[in-house]
Amino acid sequence: MGAVTALVDVLGRLAREGELYERLSAGRVRCHACGHRCLIPPGQRGVCKVRWNEDGRLMVPAGYVAGLQLDPVEKKPFFHAYPGARALSFGMLGCDYHCGYCIVGDTPVATPGGVVAIKALFDAAPDAMPNPDGEVRFPRDVHVITESGEVRCALKAFRHSYRGDIAAVQPMYLPAVRCTPDHRWLATTDPSGDRVEEIRASDLTPDHFLLLPKPVWPAVRVIIDAAQLLADVTVTFAIPRTLSPTEVAGIVAATNRGESSRAIGARLGKDRLIVKDDTVRFPNEHRPAFPVMCSLTSRWLVSSGSIVRKGR
Numbered sequence: 480m481g482a483v484t485a486l487v488d489v490l491g492r493l494a495r496e497g498e499l500y501e502r503l504s505a506g507r508v509r510c511h512a513c514g515h516r517c518l519i520p521p522g523q524r525g526v527c528k529v530r531w532n533e534d535g536r537l538m539v540p541a542g543y544v545a546g547l548q549l550d551p552v553e554k555k556p557f558f559h560a561y562p563g564a565r566a567l568s569f570g571m572l573g574c575d576y577h578c579g580y581c582i583v584g585d586t587p588v589a590t591p592g593g594v595v596a597i598k599a600l601f602d603a604a605p606d607a608m609p610n611p612d613g614e615v616r617f618p619r620d621v622h623v624i625t626e627s628g629e630v631r632c633a634l635k636a637f638r639h640s641y642r643g644d645i646a647a648v649q650p651m652y653l654p655a656v657r658c659t660p661d662h663r664w665l666a667t668t669d670p671s672g673d674r675v676e677e678i679r680a681s682d683l684t685p686d687h688f689l690l691l692p693k694p695v696w697p698a699v700r701v702i703i704d705a706a707q708l709l710a711d712v713t714v715t716f717a718i719p720r721t722l723s724p725t726e727v728a729g730i731v732a733a734t735n736r737g738e739s740s741r742a743i744g745a746r747l748g749k750d751r752l753i754v755k756d757d758t759v760r761f762p763n764e765h766r767p768a769f770p771v772m773c774s775l776t777s778r779w780l781v782s783s784g785s786i787v788r789k790g791r
Contacts, residue, residue, distance in 0.1 A: 490529060490540065490572065497530065497539035506535045529573030540571035553665055553690070558677060562665065562690055582658045583645065584638065589624040601636040613639025646680035650689050665690040722747075 499511040506521040510530055517525035524531040530539050547569045552560040555568070584598030604616035614637075621633040641659065648664065649655040660681035667675045668686050675690060683689075722730070726747060733743050753760050757771050 491538075493540060493542045494538045495541040497537045499539075500537035502535055506532070508532050508535065508537045510537055512539070527573035529571060540573065543571060544569050545572045546570050562675070582656065582662065586656060586658075587654065591622055591624065591630060597636065598638075600633065601638055604636055613637060644681075646683075648680055648683060648689075 497510075497512070501509045501511070503509055503518070508519050510517045510519060510525050512525075512530060513527070515526050517530075519525050519530070519532040519537070521532050521535065530537060532538075547567075550566050550568060552564045552566045553562065555566045560566070582597070584601065585596045587594040587596055588600070600618055600621055601616050604618040604621075606617040606619075608615045608617075616636045616638075618633050618636055622630050623633050625631050644660050645657050646660045646662070647655050647657050658680050660679060662680045663677045664680060664683060665675055666678045666683060666687040666689050667673065668688070670688055678687065730743055730747075733746075754771065759771050
């Protein structure tokens with residue numbers, strides 16, 4: 480039986496002197512490869528365990544690739560990247576397992592069988608590999624739906640400890656996403672999509688619009704026969720009508736005559752407006768309300784049933 484070669488000996492041969500470090504006194508080095516900025520004495524390794532101090536030189540991985548992945552650029556902490564573009568990521572062995580931009584285990588992911596939480600995929604995986612500050616599991620026959628709609632095999636699920644605050648981001652009409660406050664989101668305060676920035680979750684406000692991946696469909700003209708699709712649909716109302724059939728018929732007739740909704744509502748006693756602090760809105764309308772007096776130099780944007788000021 481041949482001699483067993485330790486992984487540390489293999490990595491020792493697949494390494495060279497790095498560039499992202501500085502030499503300090505007493506033979507120590509300061510590594511700048513990640514945010515930990517490890518201060519490494521001679522003969523010791525950094526928190527990633529694959530960079531070490533050899534006689535006052537920082538030795539780093541070289542000559543191999545341990546992981547290769549093509550991801551949407553929105554998953555990466557990059558600046559000035561075109562939305563929807565692809566980012567090719569590769570790396571060697573070693574990880575600090577102290578990411579400040581992670582998402583929590585109850586975050587749902589889409590699978591061909593429905594939406595499943597990341598924690599459920601992790602717990603169902605039988606194979607596990609412990610790490611100093613976490614654990615990696617290898618799901619079997621688990622597929623997920625990517626942002627492009629493709630079905631891909633899930634190779635690994637990660638879990639590591641985190642202590643600190645959690646931010647909850649609630650996009651309109653979408654499920655809430657819980658993440659660390661340092662998790663970056665592509666967002667803008669301009670509905671047109673200009674001036675897109677990478678915003679920390681803790682810095683997001685209700686004035687921000689979140690950017691979501693949009694698939695690019697082939698240039699094929701699709702014609703939908705709406706009448707045929709709706710032919711067998713029964714009209715229902717989520718809120719029961721409180722008007723009598725006579726009142727409904729009167730509203731239809733008044734609308735056909737060109738009467739305004741305000742005039743019709745006044746005749747039916749349903750023209751209640753809330754005027755407060757120089758603004759006006761209907762009882763069920765979301766805030767912010769519309770100003771009573773509006774300068775013609777102002778621009779206003781109507782969004783999702785509420786009126787939001789866009790700028791001057």
